[in-house]
Amino acid sequence: MSAWKKPWFPFITVLCFFTQAGLLSAQTVFSPYQSMLDQLTIPSNNHSKRSSSTDSSFHGNGDSKEILPGETLVLANLQGPGIIKHIWNTSASVFPFSARSLVLRIYWDGSEKPSVEVPIGDFFGVGHGAKKDFQSLPVSVSSFGRSRTCFWRMPFKKQAKITVSNELAEFGPVYFYYYVDWEKVESLADDILYFHARYHQQTPAKAGDHVILNTTGRGNYVGTVYSAHQVKTGWFGEGDDRFYIDGEKIPSIQGTGTEDYFGDAWGFREFAGPFQGVPLYEGSLAGDRVTAYRWHISDPIRFQKSLLFSIEHRGSVIDQQGNKLSSSGQRADWLSSVAFWYQAPIAFSDTALPPAIKRLPPYQIMLASSLKMQATPDKTKTELVAVHFEPEMPDGAIEFEFEVKTAGRYKISAVLVDGVFGSRYQPLVDGKPAGPILDMLSKGGNWREYSFGLFKLEQGKHKFKLQGQGASPNRRPSLAQKFTIGISSLVLLRLEDL
Numbered sequence: 001m002s003a004w005k006k007p008w009f010p011f012i013t014v015l016c017f018f019t020q021a022g023l024l025s026a027q028t029v030f031s032p033y034q035s036m037l038d039q040l041t042i043p044s045n046n047h048s049k050r051s052s053s054t055d056s057s058f059h060g061n062g063d064s065k066e067i068l069p070g071e072t073l074v075l076a077n078l079q080g081p082g083i084i085k086h087i088w089n090t091s092a093s094v095f096p097f098s099a100r101s102l103v104l105r106i107y108w109d110g111s112e113k114p115s116v117e118v119p120i121g122d123f124f125g126v127g128h129g130a131k132k133d134f135q136s137l138p139v140s141v142s143s144f145g146r147s148r149t150c151f152w153r154m155p156f157k158k159q160a161k162i163t164v165s166n167e168l169a170e171f172g173p174v175y176f177y178y179y180v181d182w183e184k185v186e187s188l189a190d191d192i193l194y195f196h197a198r199y200h201q202q203t204p205a206k207a208g209d210h211v212i213l214n215t216t217g218r219g220n221y222v223g224t225v226y227s228a229h230q231v232k233t234g235w236f237g238e239g240d241d242r243f244y245i246d247g248e249k250i251p252s253i254q255g256t257g258t259e260d261y262f263g264d265a266w267g268f269r270e271f272a273g274p275f276q277g278v279p280l281y282e283g284s285l286a287g288d289r290v291t292a293y294r295w296h297i298s299d300p301i302r303f304q305k306s307l308l309f310s311i312e313h314r315g316s317v318i319d320q321q322g323n324k325l326s327s328s329g330q331r332a333d334w335l336s337s338v339a340f341w342y343q344a345p346i347a348f349s350d351t352a353l354p355p356a357i358k359r360l361p362p363y364q365i366m367l368a369s370s371l372k373m374q375a376t377p378d379k380t381k382t383e384l385v386a387v388h389f390e391p392e393m394p395d396g397a398i399e400f401e402f403e404v405k406t407a408g409r410y411k412i413s414a415v416l417v418d419g420v421f422g423s424r425y426q427p428l429v430d431g432k433p434a435g436p437i438l439d440m441l442s443k444g445g446n447w448r449e450y451s452f453g454l455f456k457l458e459q460g461k462h463k464f465k466l467q468g469q470g471a472s473p474n475r476r477p478s479l480a481q482k483f484t485i486g487i488s489s490l491v492l493l494r495l496e497d498l
Helices: 009-020 026-030 033-039
Strands: 047-052 065-067 072-079 082-092 102-108 116-119 139-142 147-150 154-156 159-166 174-184 194-202 209-216 218-229 241-245 276-281 289-295 301-303 306-312 314-318 324-330 334-344 363-367 372-376 380-382 387-389 397-404 408-417 423-429 447-457 460-471 485-494
Touching: 047 072, 065 072, 065 159, 072 082, 072 174, 082 159, 102 194, 154 159, 154 194, 159 174, 194 209, 209 218, 209 334, 218 306, 241 301, 301 306, 306 334, 397 485, 423 447, 460 485
Parallel strands: 116 194
Antiparallel strands: 047 174, 065 174, 072 159, 082 147, 082 154, 082 174, 102 116, 102 159, 139 147, 194 334, 209 306, 218 289, 218 301, 218 334, 241 306, 276 289, 314 324, 363 485, 372 397, 380 387, 387 485, 397 460, 408 447, 408 485, 423 460
16 A cells, blocks of 8 residues: 555645644644653652552552441542642442442542542543443543543642542442552642532432532633433433533533533444543433543633533433424433532532432342352352352353332343353343343453343342353363353342332
8 A cells, every 4th residue: 555545644744734834833733742741851859659558568469458338448648738640449349339339539738528529430430330441631441440540630738638438338348459649749839729529410300400510719620520321211412511600690601412512413422532532321212321521621611700510401302102292301310420620719519429329220239149040050159249150061041030029110230240261141031032142251250230121020020041152252162161151240220210
């Protein structure tokens, strides 16, 4: 292929032309990365430091901290002046939605109230307690939703205290690993702005705008994480974004639609960019979930006195017969959001964070190890966290019995475990196929929530079955003849309760 036919050649040619002509500098093209690289050539008197969960024994490997139900772990208690530059964490819990029940709090300069108070999954860009991977400039998630990283700059003059609380009592301890990397500095400017993050939810949404932030002070608005759990079929995102700056009655910044604000168009689909993306999008059916993010890093919203930021919550309204009654009507979905901003003076929320049980839909979560089961052949290993089915035949099956106390329409999902011997399995609910055949082959031990759709269930006992369909086509022939799958929990959500 000649150079002229390479797809990137026209872009490079135009870029070089504008750069040589003086119309576009390399600093502009590669900003903000170029400025970061430039800083590496400048000597500094700052001292690099870290607070982490590392084992107190130098050669030990017990690098996690246990957070019992109702307890709070102090990640860092730092003496300033300083700047937090990097936070990483991962956790292990039997509860599939622990990212919504764990709460991150950050306190500045000895304050008794937090300026950051957000469920940990939402802070790192994924709502609903869900586990999804994505990469953006300040925040990223990897390891099938289990590894969380942020690079927000967080300056403080006197003190910084960071805590994580385990606020759900029913599912035992959480094992938490973390880094907090920071620099001790000689001084900070008198007018430095402090980092803030605040969570807000409506369950269900009320008529009118969903308020994401209402604050008083001077600062820069820098980011939004917005999540919706749909309780009705249809499109939920016809609402416009509105920024009321310094007491405006009519917002000077108004948008054209929810997906437009998050950098998409004509609905949502999953994507991830440096400044905007949709890490989670399940669809437009009742029970489906979405999370989108928008980082105002290159275009912060400046305010001198106050800022009110809201998004309308409007979309399609469809009756039970499938008739569209409105394309832009009020909807009663479950909404949650996180606002990220810098400001002075330090701000606090006047509204208490809802308790963990109120931050999640009314899930019925059943540990597989607690359910009555039948396996053919009887090749199971039962642990607290999972039941592992390990037959040496391709058509083995394992079945669990569960009980529904109230008849209704249920979304059914399960947290399943794949592995190096993982094989293909067909899920069934009461003997009927529930979604496509699953291929559970992986490099080993990944936990993931799988959704099987909506089911009308009568009161009483029901069956969830995993029927073997043979080895994965990607499996190495040299591996031992096992056809495994693991199940941690079965999850039911009755949509009428929403």
